[in-house]
Amino acid sequence: MLEDTLVIAEKTKAFDKVKELNQERTVRVKQLKAAGKKIIGYLCLHPVLEMLTAFDLVPFRVLGDMGERVTRADTCMPPMVCPFLRSCLDLALKDKYAFLDGVVMAHICDVGERMAHIWRTYKEYNYFYFMDVPHTVHPPALDAFKEEIKGFQSSLESFVGEKLRVEKLEEAIELHNEQRKLIRELYDLRKPAPPLITGSEVLQVIIALASIPVDEGNELLRRLITEVHERRPRLPEKKARLMIWGSVVDNVSLIEMMEGVGASVVMDDLCLGTRAYWESVEMTPDPLDGLAYRYLVGIRCPRTLRETALYRNKKDYAADLEHRFGYLRSYIREWNVKGVILQSVKYCDTHGYEVPAVKDYLQKLGVPSIYLEHDYSYGSLAPLRTRVQAFLEILK
Amino acid sequence: MTQEKKRAINRLESMRPIRAEIDETYRQSAAAVREGKPIAWAMVNYWIGDAILHALDIGAVYPESYGAVCAAMGAAQSYLDRCGEEGFPTHMCGYARNCIGYTAKMMKDCGGQIPPDAPMGGMPKPTVLVSRGSSCDAGFKWFQALGRYLDAPMWTLEMPVPGVKEGLSKEVQERNVKFMVQELRSFVAFLEGIFNKKLDWDKLSETIYDLEEIGRVWHETNELRKAVPCPMHSRDFWTCMNGPTTPTGDLKKKLALYRALYEEVKYRVEHGISAVAEERYRVGFTELPPWHSLHFFDMLAERGWNFVVETWGYHPPRPIDLTNVNDPLERLARISYSGLTTAYFKEAAQAGEYMGFLGYPNLEYAREYKLDGFLLHPLLSCRAASAHLWYVQDRLMRRLKIPSLMIEGDIVDVRLFDLEDALKKAEAFEQIMDHYKHVRKAAGIGW
Numbered sequence: 001m002l003e004d005t006l007v008i009a010e011k012t013k014a015f016d017k018v019k020e021l022n023q024e025r026t027v028r029v030k031q032l033k034a035a036g037k038k039i040i041g042y043l044c045l046h047p048v049l050e051m052l053t054a055f056d057l058v059p060f061r062v063l064g065d066m067g068e069r070v071t072r073a074d075t076c077m078p079p080m081v082c083p084f085l086r087s088c089l090d091l092a093l094k095d096k097y098a099f100l101d102g103v104v105m106a107h108i109c110d111v112g113e114r115m116a117h118i119w120r121t122y123k124e125y126n127y128f129y130f131m132d133v134p135h136t137v138h139p140p141a142l143d144a145f146k147e148e149i150k151g152f153q154s155s156l157e158s159f160v161g162e163k164l165r166v167e168k169l170e171e172a173i174e175l176h177n178e179q180r181k182l183i184r185e186l187y188d189l190r191k192p193a194p195p196l197i198t199g200s201e202v203l204q205v206i207i208a209l210a211s212i213p214v215d216e217g218n219e220l221l222r223r224l225i226t227e228v229h230e231r232r233p234r235l236p237e238k239k240a241r242l243m244i245w246g247s248v249v250d251n252v253s254l255i256e257m258m259e260g261v262g263a264s265v266v267m268d269d270l271c272l273g274t275r276a277y278w279e280s281v282e283m284t285p286d287p288l289d290g291l292a293y294r295y296l297v298g299i300r301c302p303r304t305l306r307e308t309a310l311y312r313n314k315k316d317y318a319a320d321l322e323h324r325f326g327y328l329r330s331y332i333r334e335w336n337v338k339g340v341i342l343q344s345v346k347y348c349d350t351h352g353y354e355v356p357a358v359k360d361y362l363q364k365l366g367v368p369s370i371y372l373e374h375d376y377s378y379g380s381l382a383p384l385r386t387r388v389q390a391f392l393e394i395l396k
Numbered sequence: 397m398t399q400e401k402k403r404a405i406n407r408l409e410s411m412r413p414i415r416a417e418i419d420e421t422y423r424q425s426a427a428a429v430r431e432g433k434p435i436a437w438a439m440v441n442y443w444i445g446d447a448i449l450h451a452l453d454i455g456a457v458y459p460e461s462y463g464a465v466c467a468a469m470g471a472a473q474s475y476l477d478r479c480g481e482e483g484f485p486t487h488m489c490g491y492a493r494n495c496i497g498y499t500a501k502m503m504k505d506c507g508g509q510i511p512p513d514a515p516m517g518g519m520p521k522p523t524v525l526v527s528r529g530s531s532c533d534a535g536f537k538w539f540q541a542l543g544r545y546l547d548a549p550m551w552t553l554e555m556p557v558p559g560v561k562e563g564l565s566k567e568v569q570e571r572n573v574k575f576m577v578q579e580l581r582s583f584v585a586f587l588e589g590i591f592n593k594k595l596d597w598d599k600l601s602e603t604i605y606d607l608e609e610i611g612r613v614w615h616e617t618n619e620l621r622k623a624v625p626c627p628m629h630s631r632d633f634w635t636c637m638n639g640p641t642t643p644t645g646d647l648k649k650k651l652a653l654y655r656a657l658y659e660e661v662k663y664r665v666e667h668g669i670s671a672v673a674e675e676r677y678r679v680g681f682t683e684l685p686p687w688h689s690l691h692f693f694d695m696l697a698e699r700g701w702n703f704v705v706e707t708w709g710y711h712p713p714r715p716i717d718l719t720n721v722n723d724p725l726e727r728l729a730r731i732s733y734s735g736l737t738t739a740y741f742k743e744a745a746q747a748g749e750y751m752g753f754l755g756y757p758n759l760e761y762a763r764e765y766k767l768d769g770f771l772l773h774p775l776l777s778c779r780a781a782s783a784h785l786w787y788v789q790d791r792l793m794r795r796l797k798i799p800s801l802m803i804e805g806d807i808v809d810v811r812l813f814d815l816e817d818a819l820k821k822a823e824a825f826e827q828i829m830d831h832y833k834h835v836r837k838a839a840g841i842g843w
Contacts (some may be wrong), residue, residue: 118784141579303533353534
């Protein structure tokens with residue numbers, strides 16, 4: 001059955017496969033499960049995926065569903081918290097994630113941490129692990145996080161019933177690094193004017209990758225990149241080249257809306273986007289060192305605090321902004337970004353505190369920006385459309 | 397002949413000098429800055445950083461506590477509005493928005509001086525910011541955001557937050573303590589570098605001893621509240637909680653004040669004196685109260701509601717045996733780690749309740765303080781304090797048949813709290829508490 005599916009996949013155009021996986025994310029992992037593989041759900045960016053791959057477990061990213069009304073989660077999580085996480089929990093309580101063999105979650109933010117424990121109380125899995133993640137990138141925090149990854153490894157060894165071989169971990173790191181490299185290649189296809197692939201298409205690709213094993217994802221990406229190069233006719237040119245920044249976007253509607261009113265979303269700073277793929281894992285003598293650095297320091301989520309060196313024992317705000325957001329400068333330059341849309345789901349504190357600082361930095365770079373807040377529902381997109389249109393007028 | 401109306405809550409006399417001492421620290425900190433002395437703005441950090449600041453003679457003020465002051469004195473709204481004008485989303489922490497608005501006003505409008513309308517003498521411009529990695533994301537993101545206005549350097553005190561099952565492992569606990577000790581050494585080096593001053597380790601040890609002792613006395617005081625009727629109302633707890641959680645000023649004087657408080661509560665227990673005229677309902681309160689509307693609790697006291705215990709996170713750490721721990725930084729790490737995260741993990745895991753960090757202690761309190769009900773106060777601007785309350789409500793009922801009343805509000809923003817509606821709900825809730833007394837009895841649950 002497993003082989004049949006792969007043969008079918010080879011005959012299918014890569015983007016058709018992407019669309020199929022967006023329509024039903026679980027289609028492939030359910031086949032794999034039937035063939036004896038174990039599927040492990042993970043939330044957000046900090047669970048170390050290489051570790052799952054090294055144990056021949058299939059990572060499956062837990063996402064929400066904007067189209068599904070939250071009902072079950074109402075009993076154990078209030079409405080004034082992250083609507084995305086509420087949706088994830090709601091799906092779990094409705095047994096939409098019952099096919100998972102295990103779940104790994106991490107201390108990503110207050111609500112993510114609380115939700116992990118609530119999830120664990122109400123839903124039993126054969127395997128569940130909660131990873132703590134330090135808030136700073138201080139050297140002792142890095143050491144502590146490496147120890148945390150060791151704890152995660154031990155728990156998986158108990159679950160699988162075998163010790164991890166270093167070679168397997170190194171192979172897994174290479175596979176995931178290959179995916180990161182391919183994603184960066186895919187993003188390069190957004191640099192031309194007009195871009196060869198739209199922002200909403202890229203998001204669909206990333207959602208698909210989060211739903212299948214990494215080796216299959218790499219193959220899909222290779223074929224997709226070739227297909228995109230061969231695309232005819234090319235996409236129409238749109239003058240407004242936008243970057244989108246902020247909290248999780250796991251539904252194409254928001255980006256489709258922006259692209260539908262005359263913008264090209266050519267770059268992102270999102271967790272289903274560059275934050276998940278931009279930094280590779282350095283191959284260090286002890287692979288856990290490279291993993292710890294990449295997953296604590298390399299992931300640019302505002303849940304982790306970074307601070308610039310002091311100047312004469314004082315904090316320099318301009319230097320602090322450069323230290324925190326300097327990577328955006330290269331995104332803007334290389335992808336020729338003309339405006340930035342900062343967006344967040346309502347009640348996301350880690351992004352909320354960041355918004356004025358990011359705006360300050362973009363202003364310093366001379367790039368216009370706008371902040372949009374939404375409640376993770378289709379209904380909230382209509383008023384945002386008007387604001388995006390107004391923003392595009394400013395960019396003209 | 398007129399008769400003076402008796403107050404519904406029988407407040408402790410020994411609470412008043414404690415409150416006065418806490419208030420005095422604001423005046424002292426402003427005076428210290430005028431004299432050119434360093435001052436820290438610190439997040440409530442459960443001693444871990446406070447003791448080091450204290451031993452280095454760096455005064456500390458607590459913007460969270462000041463947020464409560466601004467709310468209670470009706471001064472918060474203008475700061476909240478100012479924060480919104482500065483571009484911060486309005487759903488963020490009320491304390492943080494109050495502080496950001498205050499800081500923007502101080503730095504942009506008042507040339508770095510305390511705004512003239514600031515209540516209780518105001519908070520002086522800080523020399524250093526000490527944030528925390530525990531409890532909430534605002535604990536460090538808020539102070540990072542202050543970098544728009546202040547050039548004060550910032551340090552974040554790390555606090556590991558393991559899962560309940562994972563945190564039970566001795567190996568995990570020891571490596572987390574080791575991590576915290578390393579971080580504290582870095583913190584000491586950071587402060588010594590900023591202030592060009594060496595830490596007096598003997599003074600640090602003495603400070604920690606004083607704090608441990610204040611914590612022990614305060615813990616034992618709260619243990620006395622298990623008595624029926626309860627001798628001390630939550631309003632007295634809230635008045636006094638800043639002493640142990642935000643230790644500033646003369647610690648030996650504070651210790652004497654808390655010992656006097658203990659004696660008064662003990663006397664009440666021995667003589668059956670209640671904190672309310674007639675204790676009809678023993679109620680627990682979870683999360684921070686609406687500081688702007690504390691008279692709500694007086695109204696409930698008139699109906700016989702005695703609030704006998706409140707949020708675990710603001711209670712002192714359970715005393716632990718540190719006989720063989722001589723390194724003062726390790727003592728601090730162990731106290732804070734146990735106190736804030738892992739204290740109830742063992743019981744929580746035994747009960748299969750994995751929400752040990754903030755959720756489970758409510759179940760433990762319900763049993764120990766023989767509660768009839770809980771008043772849960774989700775804060776519309778605080779995820780950290782609210783995300784688990786629906787879960788707590790569910791577990792209280794499933795496990796112990798204890799009903800809870802959910803009344804939404806906010807610690808700072810008075811517009812988010814509807815007093816009249818809350819009173820109506822409370823009145824109806826009495827029948828529910830009465831009903832569940834019978835249910836518990838039928839189910840063989842002890843009270």
